[in-house]
Each structure stands twice: as structure tokens, then as C-alpha cells.
Amino acid sequence: MIQVPLLDLSYQWRSEKDHLLASVERVLERGQYILGPEVRALEQEIAAYCGVGHAVAVGNGTDALILLLKAFDIGPGDEVITTPFTFFATAEAIVQVGATPVFADVDPATYLLTAAAVEKRITARTKAILVVHLFGQMADMTELGRLAEAHRIHLLEDACQSIGAAWDGHGVGSQSDGAALSFFPTKNLGAYGDGGMVLMRDEDRALRLRRLRVHGSVAKYVHQEIGWNSRLDELQAAMLRVKLQRLDAWTNERIAIAQCYHAAFADLPVHLPRPAAMARHVYHLYTVTVPQRDQVQRALAEDGIQTGVYYPIPLHLQEALRSLGHQPGDFPVSEQLAQQALSLPLYPGMEGWRQDAVIRAFRKAVLTLPKVQG
Template identity: 50%
Template sequence: MSIPLLDLKAQYLAIKDEIDLAVLNVLDSAKFILGPEMKALEEEIAAYCGTKYAVAVANGTDALVLTLKAMGIGPGDEVITSPFTFFASAETVAQVGATPVFVDIDPVTLNMDLNQLEDKITSKTKAIIPVHIFGQMVDVERVLEIAARHDLKVIEDAAQAIGAEYRGRRAGSIGHAGTFSFFPTKNLGGYGDGGMIVTSDEHLAAELRMLRFHGCQTKYYHEKLGFNSRLDEIQAAILRVKLKYLDQWNQARRERAAAYDELLAGQPLMVPGKDGQALPIYHLYVIRLPGRDLLLENLKKHGIASGIYYPVPLHLQRAFRYLGYKEGDFPVAEKACSEALAIPCYPELTQVQQTEIVKVIAGFLAGE
């Protein structure tokens, strides 16, 4: 049996007629950049997340860069984030000239350990970027309480968490801003790159709109040095179709995750940890165990795809060697990187496929 880590073809076929029509309508309109589809998507995403504004950009990395720039963060500043995340969470801090500062992660949720957060704040700290890893939210309200004591901005990196909730509030809506990625593998993914920033700060939203379009409010009149970071109409139209299904798809992921939790109970591995206040969306279902690489190879031998998220924590990445971190500085993140393995978990995954995946895992753990 061949089982992919994610089946984008199956998702497309389920809504093919709607997607095809949406794309053809854009082609027929001959409006491809900064058009009505993008503006409608911004309104719909803002309403979905519970914010006043949403600003569409070219990708999730740009969403972080533009937000940092719009908040005036740059050389000489420090920004705190997690070492257990995709590279962009810290790369973007360095790209605006600031210094990434890391906080180790919670051993259960793999999100930032908020008990260690305040110890990392210095006179140079200007912002905190909590990452909602694998679709489970951090307690952003607690982050905001800490940030308020030090006059800091909070940017939710919600690239993997659109639709996730914490105490009934959706990802992106609690901090001063939230950023999303619409990379094809995300729970809400386009058929190319795409990103979004949400906020309820009117001034910040206006600044972001200006920065995404070469620093101008009126074409050819440039007030600042900006960027070329716009979500095209075809991607916006596709995302508008898929947004209608997002809650349904997220619920299906939760059901698949619950089935895994039950099927894997008693096995010598860790299933994804839970925060009782959070409603996760399981962008990835990540198990943890020593000997992870051997299990990956065994799954591959049986035609089952899996993925390592992430093989190297950010503080040990070669690109961040200049920061001076060393092995052992963030032991929980380092341990997670040596043990974490994502197995297939998506709405189209069948009960038969899940049973087969668990059978192979159990056989491996039993030494068969």
C-alpha cells in the first residue's frame, strides 16, 4: 500500500469544479494583481480570524518580514522566538537586521516554554514571535501579559495554525499581528506561494499595504522603500474556494489525530502533546521516539511516507553560527529534533490507511 504524507491531488479532485471555475473567472477578467479576488479574500480571512484587517502578501516569509519592518524593528534590536520551527521564523528577524534570540520549548506541546520567556528579555528586545507549531496554539494571552510589562510587540507566527484556537480565540487574532502561509502543504494552501497578515491595528494595516507595494499608497509616488510582495488573483481565487472547507477539513484532521491517539496507545512512543485550552488543527501529526530514523526507513520500505520536522534546531543551523549558540543550549528542542517524525494525517486519509500505518509502526516497535 502506497500512502503519501499529504494527498493534494485527492483534495483537488474533491473540489475540482469549483477550483477550475474560479481560475477561469480570473483569466476571463484579465485582472491578475491587486484585484477583487485578493480584496475579497482579505475581508474573508479577517472575518474568519476575528480581526479588523487582513493584508495579503506573496508568501508567509514576506508576511513576517513586512510585519517586522512595519513595526520599526531593525539593526540593534532583538526578537525572541523558538528554536524548534521552520527557518523563516528566525531568518526574517535577521533579514531586517535584528538579532534572533531563542527560548527552549515545552516538552509536551513543543511550543515556546513561556516559563523561560521573561528571562530572555533585555533592553534590546523589541518583539516576541511565538510559533504555533504543527497547528497547536501557544497561550498568546500570557505572552501578551509578559510583553506588556516590557513594552514589546507580539507577532503570532501562525503559518501552520489557521483555524486553531486558544480559549475560543483564533490564531492570529490575539497578538498585535498574526502571519500565515498559504504554501500548498498548509491546511489552507494555494497552488503556489501566498501569505497573509492579520491585525486589528489600523495604522499597522495601512503601513503593511504600503510596504507590500514598493512603499507607495498612490502608484508611482513612493513614500518609503518597500517590497514587491503581492498575492496574485489566481491564488486568491483558489484560496477563497478552499476557505469554505477549512473548518470541515480541520475537524477531519482532528478526527484522524484522535484515531491515531487511540490506535497508538500503549506503544513506546510519544503522540502529540495537548494543551487543554487549545483546539489544534494538526497541520502535522508528529510522534516522537528514539531511533526515529530507523522507523522512517521502515515506513518507507512499506510504501508509507513520513517526514522529519525538524532535523536541526535553529540555534545550531550553520547560518546562525554567528549568534554563538552551541549544542546543549536548548536541550528540549535538540531532543525533539532527534526524535520527531510526522506521519500521514489529512482529511482524505482513510481508516484502512491509518490502520495499515499503525500496523507497520507497531511491527517495527515489536522488532518484527
């Protein structure tokens, strides 16, 4: 039987093996492993790639979110509006700094926050909007920017799934007060371990981030404030610099596979992740919504096609956030997505025969379910 994984990272390793090993050897020969020249170079290269003034490397994407919030002094008594349809770390970071997550439901076509939904949730305690660019597509940063400016609140981005994406030609971090990136291995730009970065337009806040990531220290043994220990190591930075050079090519591969899926599934009774008119979608995940999702997933598994469910429980119904007082039905679009969203295999280096296998199996799985046919 044909086997198609949801994600296969071996192609990236094989295609860049010599360069990756050379970058590791360079670090080992130098003998500096924390916050050295590789980290500084990666920060400069990511800032240039995203079109922002400053980039600060940290230990992982969750730390990037926490430190981003801390850089704007968001804490107890503050509310941060975000989406309930995302990975748990988005809300977790808000709680970790002492603030309160306030959810707004998402658009069923894009799975993203809209300015109209966010505006309904703004109160006198709202300090920021933390918009999530889910699955590789940016939200409407034009309208969200206007809303944030009108209410004098910060617009921040959870861009952990969307490096390389754009809205109206502008990349992540370039239309907001700050953004968080993740370099978790499965991300479009993934490390060989954990890693993250904060993008920032304001130099003073970027300097504070550099202090916060190393115990609030301004010089060795001199601590200006309570901080964290969250530092990207030199080995990861060196390898990420190699992979950054291939990011655009790999992104184009993702887009081409997505377009192939779009064409193959256009006649099916499912919702496809087509990009909004002003968006460049980089397809971190190719996520469809389909009735009887679980049955379709089982049928695909029987045909050797691995799929993923992101995310089966929306944040407002998570036990860890029960104190917020939400009930089923509070955010119906997010709840429906949790029941119907299904991510299909898509990754750079995915062979044509594997793409064809996904197409055949998915079409069969959908078309042989009477209730899906209506």
C-alpha cells in the same frame, strides 16, 4: 505493497475541481491579475474567519513574517525572542530586517514556547516575542500576552502552520499585535503556488503593510518609503477563497484522524501530540517523538509508509546563524526533538485503509525495537 504518502493534495483538487476551475475562469474573464477584487475579498474573508480587524495578502509566508516585523519598526539593535525548533524562515525574517534572533527553548510536551522560558531571555533590547504555533497547535497566548504587556514588548505570531487553530476559543491573530500566515500548497489552507497574509489589529499598521507590499507606494509612481514587491495574485486568491469554504470540514477530518492515532498509539512508549487543555489543535502535521527515530522511519518506509522529519537541525545550530555563537547543548529540548520528532501521514481525504496501514506499521516499527521498549 500498500503505499501511504505523507500528504496527498489530490483529494482537495478532486472534491472542489468544478469550483476551482470556475474561480480561475472568473479571473481570466475579468483580466485583472494583481491586487484585484479576489484579493480584497479573500482579505475580508480571512480577517472574518480569524476574528481580526485587518488582513493584508502578500507573496508568501516568509514575506508575511518580514513585513509583520517591519510594520512594528523592528530592525538593527532590536532583539526578537523566538524558538529554535521551527522552520528556518522564522529566524531568517528577523535577520532580514536587521534584528537579532534570541532563542528560548520549547516545552517538550507541546514543542512550543512558554512564557516562563521567554521571560528568562528578555533584555533591555527585546522588542518583540515571535511565537510559533508549530504543527497546528497554538502556544499559551494568555500567559504570553500577559508577559508581553508587563514588559511593554510586542507579541507577534508565526501562524504559518496553524490557521483554524484556537487558544481558549480565540483564533490566530486575535490575541496578539499581529500574525503571519502561509498559503504554501502543503498548508491546511494551501494555494496552488506561493501565498501569504499578515493579520493585524491596528488599522494604521495595516495601511502601512499595504504600502510596503507594493514598493512603499501610496499611489502610482508615488513612494513614501522603501518597500517590497510582495503581492498575492488574483488566481491564487480566487482558488483560496474556494478552499476557505471547506477549511473547517477538512480541519475536522484532520482532528478525527489524529484522535484515531491517539487511541491506537496510547500504549506505545512514544510521545503523542495531544492538544493542551485550552487549545484547538488543527494537526498541520501529526508529529510524535520516538527514540531511535531514524530506525523507525526506515522500518515504516519498508512498509510503504512515507514520513517526514521536521526539523532535523534546530535553528541555533544552523551554519547560517553561526554568528549568534550557540553550541550543542544550549537548547537541549529542541535538540532532542530534532533527533526524535517524526511526522506521520495525515491529510483530509485519507482513506480508512491507509490510516489502518499507518497504525499497523507504526506499532510494529516501535514494538520491534528492543531499545524503544526499554
